[in-house]
Amino acid sequence: MRVVVPFEAGDPKTRLAPLLDADERATLARVMLDDVLSSIRRTGHDPEVLATASLGEDVESRVPVTVDERPLSTAVNALLEPPMAIVMADLAIATPDALERVFDAPGDVAIVPGRGGGTNALVVRLDGYSVDYHGCSYRDHLTAADELGAHVTVVDSYRLSTDVDEREDLVEVLLHGEGETREWLERAGFEPVTTGGRVEVRRRDGDSGRRVDRGELECER
Amino acid sequence: MRVVVPFEAGDPKTRLAPLLDADERATLARVMLDDVLSSIRRTGHDPEVLATASLGEDVESRVPVTVDERPLSTAVNALLEPPMAIVMADLAIATPDALERVFDAPGDVAIVPGRGGGTNALVVRLDGYSVDYHGCSYRDHLTAADELGAHVTVVDSYRLSTDVDEREDLVEVLLHGEGETREWLERAGFEPVTTGGRVEVRRRDGDSGRRVDRGELECER
Numbered sequence: 463m464r465v466v467v468p469f470e471a472g473d474p475k476t477r478l479a480p481l482l483d484a485d486e487r488a489t490l491a492r493v494m495l496d497d498v499l500s501s502i503r504r505t506g507h508d509p510e511v512l513a514t515a516s517l518g519e520d521v522e523s524r525v526p527v528t529v530d531e532r533p534l535s536t537a538v539n540a541l542l543e544p545p546m547a548i549v550m551a552d553l554a555i556a557t558p559d560a561l562e563r564v565f566d567a568p569g570d571v572a573i574v575p576g577r578g579g580g581t582n583a584l585v586v587r588l589d590g591y592s593v594d595y596h597g598c599s600y601r602d603h604l605t606a607a608d609e610l611g612a613h614v615t616v617v618d619s620y621r622l623s624t625d626v627d628e629r630e631d632l633v634e635v636l637l638h639g640e641g642e643t644r645e646w647l648e649r650a651g652f653e654p655v656t657t658g659g660r661v662e663v664r665r666r667d668g669d670s671g672r673r674v675d676r677g678e679l680e681c682e683r
Numbered sequence: 684m685r686v687v688v689p690f691e692a693g694d695p696k697t698r699l700a701p702l703l704d705a706d707e708r709a710t711l712a713r714v715m716l717d718d719v720l721s722s723i724r725r726t727g728h729d730p731e732v733l734a735t736a737s738l739g740e741d742v743e744s745r746v747p748v749t750v751d752e753r754p755l756s757t758a759v760n761a762l763l764e765p766p767m768a769i770v771m772a773d774l775a776i777a778t779p780d781a782l783e784r785v786f787d788a789p790g791d792v793a794i795v796p797g798r799g800g801g802t803n804a805l806v807v808r809l810d811g812y813s814v815d816y817h818g819c820s821y822r823d824h825l826t827a828a829d830e831l832g833a834h835v836t837v838v839d840s841y842r843l844s845t846d847v848d849e850r851e852d853l854v855e856v857l858l859h860g861e862g863e864t865r866e867w868l869e870r871a872g873f874e875p876v877t878t879g880g881r882v883e884v885r886r887r888d889g890d891s892g893r894r895v896d897r898g899e900l901e902c903e904r
Contacts, residue, residue, distance in 0.1 A: 477880060560839055575841070578851065578881025579858050597877040600858065618781055620796070623841035627880065630799065637800055637821065656818040659698060659848065660799025 463565065463585075465507045465547040468534055469495055471515040475552075477628050481665060482650075490646065492521075494554045494626060497641035499525055502549065504558035505565060509549075512537055535595045545587045552626045553582055554635045554643040560621040570612035574622040575600040577631075582622050588612055632663045684786065684806075686728045686768040689755055690716055692736040696773075698849050702886060703871075711867065713742075715775045715847060718862035720746055723770065725779035726786060730770075733758055756816045766808045773847045774803055775856045775864040781842040791833035795843040796821040803846050809833055853884045 473484065474491035482490060495511070502509040510526040511517065514537075517527055530537035538548055547565060549556075564572050564583050571591065576582040579598040586593075590610055594602050607614045624634050626643075635644050636654050651666040694705060695712035703711060716732070723730040731747040732738065735758075738748050751758035759769055768786060770777075785793050785804050793806040800819040807814075811831055815823050828835045845855050847864075856865050857875050872887040 557839075575859065576881075578854055578883075579875065579877075580881065598858070598875060598882045618778075618842050619839050620841045620844040621839050623844075633799055637819070638796065654800065654819060656800075660797075660801065661819045662799075 463507065463545045463547060464543070465502050465509045465549060465565075466538070466541065467495065467498055467502070467509050467511050467549050467551050468538060469511050469513045469517070469551045470534075471513045471517060475627065478632075481629060481632075481663075486650065490626075490643070491552070493643050493646045495551045497639075497643050498549060498551055498553050498556055500641065501556045501558050501561055505562050507547075507565065511551075512541065535593050538595070539592045542586060542592065544589060544591070545585065547583065547585045548593065549583045550576070550581075550625055553622055553624070554626045554641070555621045555624055555638045557621055557640060560619045563619060564617045564622065567615040567617055568613075569615040570610070571603070571607040572615045572617055573600065573603055573607075574617045574619055576625045577623055580625065582625050583617070629663060630660070633661050636663065637661070684728065684766045684768055685764070686723050686730045686770060686786075687759070687762065688716065688719055688723070688730050688732050688770050688772050689759060690732050690734045690738070690772045691755075692734045692738060696848065699853075702850060702853075702884075707871065711847075711864070712773070714864050714867045716772045718860075718864050719770060719772055719774050719777055721862065722774075722777045722779050722782055726783050728768075728786065732772075733762065756814050759816070760813045763807060763813065765810060765812070766806065768804065768806045769814065770804045771797070771802075771846055774843055774845070775847045775862070776842045776845055776859045778842055778861060781840045784840060785838045785843065788836040788838055789834075790836040791831075792824070792828040793836045793838055794821065794824055794828075795838045795840055797846045798844055798852075801846065803843050804838070850884060851881070854882050857884065858882070 475487040478487055499509045512528050512530060514531055516529055564574055564585055567585060570588040572585040573581060574583040579600050581595060581599040581603050588610060591606060604614060626635060632647060632652055633654055635647055636652060652663050654661045655664040696708040699708055720730045733749050733751060735752055737750055785795055785806055788806060791809040794802060795804040797803040800821050802816060802820040802824050809831060812827060825835060845852060847856060853868060853873055854875055856868055857873060873884050875882045876885040
């Protein structure tokens with residue numbers, strides 16, 4: 463089965479801008495992509511990347527890259543051919559075990575919701591299905607499957623439902639990551655901080671003069 | 684196996700205070716408890732509640748309740764006797780299938796991390812283990828198991844890793860809930876709102892004159 467990983471090559475992870483500058487966000491996105499590709503390979507599949515722009519020789523020598531500048535859903539639908547899996551590039555705590563549960567799931571469509579109504583992974587095994595990642599795509603993807611009379615399996619995986627877009631998602635990488643992304647964040651000075659509620663992240667002030675986000679991240683323990 | 688559900692009877696869910704008044708938060712906590720108890724029963728287990736105060740005849744006629752005013756960890760350790768499962772009371776999107784994966788997990792200790800480093804469900808099958816829910820309890824519970832030489836299974840379930848403490852957790856209930864909690868939230872006027880990023884919640888302005896939280900919940904679609 464083909465496994466496609468869409469990748470935003472432009473200005474990725476803008477919601478992390480308060481914590482990481484543009485270069486760092488671009489690097490983080492590449493490191494997460496590498497982790498996702500590595501986990502997919504360890505399931506025995508050969509991933510391919512669908513990118514909004516060329517990713518350069520370094521990446522393209524290691525993985526097949528299709529460049530399509532159009533919006534995500536349009537680009538995915540242009541190459542969607544069942545059976546095919548579409549796995550988001552920012553699933554930084556995905557493991558081969560978790561991915562295998564999706565790739566091996568029964569039914570015409572297998573879906574993993576992302577936190578906040580997104581679609582983090584999708585396996586399409588029937589003709590005529592198209593994706594729409596805009597808005598509450600999880601619901602829309604279920605509806606689209608219903609309209610085709612498809613049998614749908616929803617896969618219940620915390621590792622795959624966790625995509626990395628926002629500050630609090632970094633905590634999950636620090637706590638549960640098993641790949642390069644966790645190491646990258648640690649080298650960049652991030653550490654979990656125990657507060658009165660959920661664990662949050664703090665960025666240490668380093669020699670590099672990086673911005674440090676204080677105030678709301680006081681350790682309350 | 685005994686399945687214990689700790690329940691904070693005092694002023695629960697304070698992080699939802701911007702959205703729900705104290706009475707509403709108390710009701711929400713009870714409705715979530717009922718959903719969790721119902722899901723546990725459907726796995727074939729008879730749950731019991733460990734509460735910080737009496738829950739009244741209405742609840743106590745339906746489920747065994749132990750009252751212990753001490754802090755959560757102290758109270759749990761006082762009754763911990765393997766094999767035993769401890770399931771948090773605010774897992775509003777837990778399903779019997781997801782719980783069965785934990786109850787049936789192999790090993791001496793099975794654990795489900797909560798978002799932000801907590802411990803949402805724990806199965807203890809060996810003597811000498813004690814819990815500590817303070818701080819980053821997921822890591823601490825793994826360490827405690829290591830120190831006993833225990834074999835640990837981490838269960839990867841989005842439904843069980845989602846505890847309901849914060850505003851954005853309500854979205855998950857609205858999107859994935861299969862019990863009374865979702866209906867309660869809908870009756871209270873909550874609905875998912877598509878924004879530029881993750882889906883958020885909005886509370887409709889009703890005849891009841893309830894507070895409505897605006898501003899940050901503009902629909903950007």
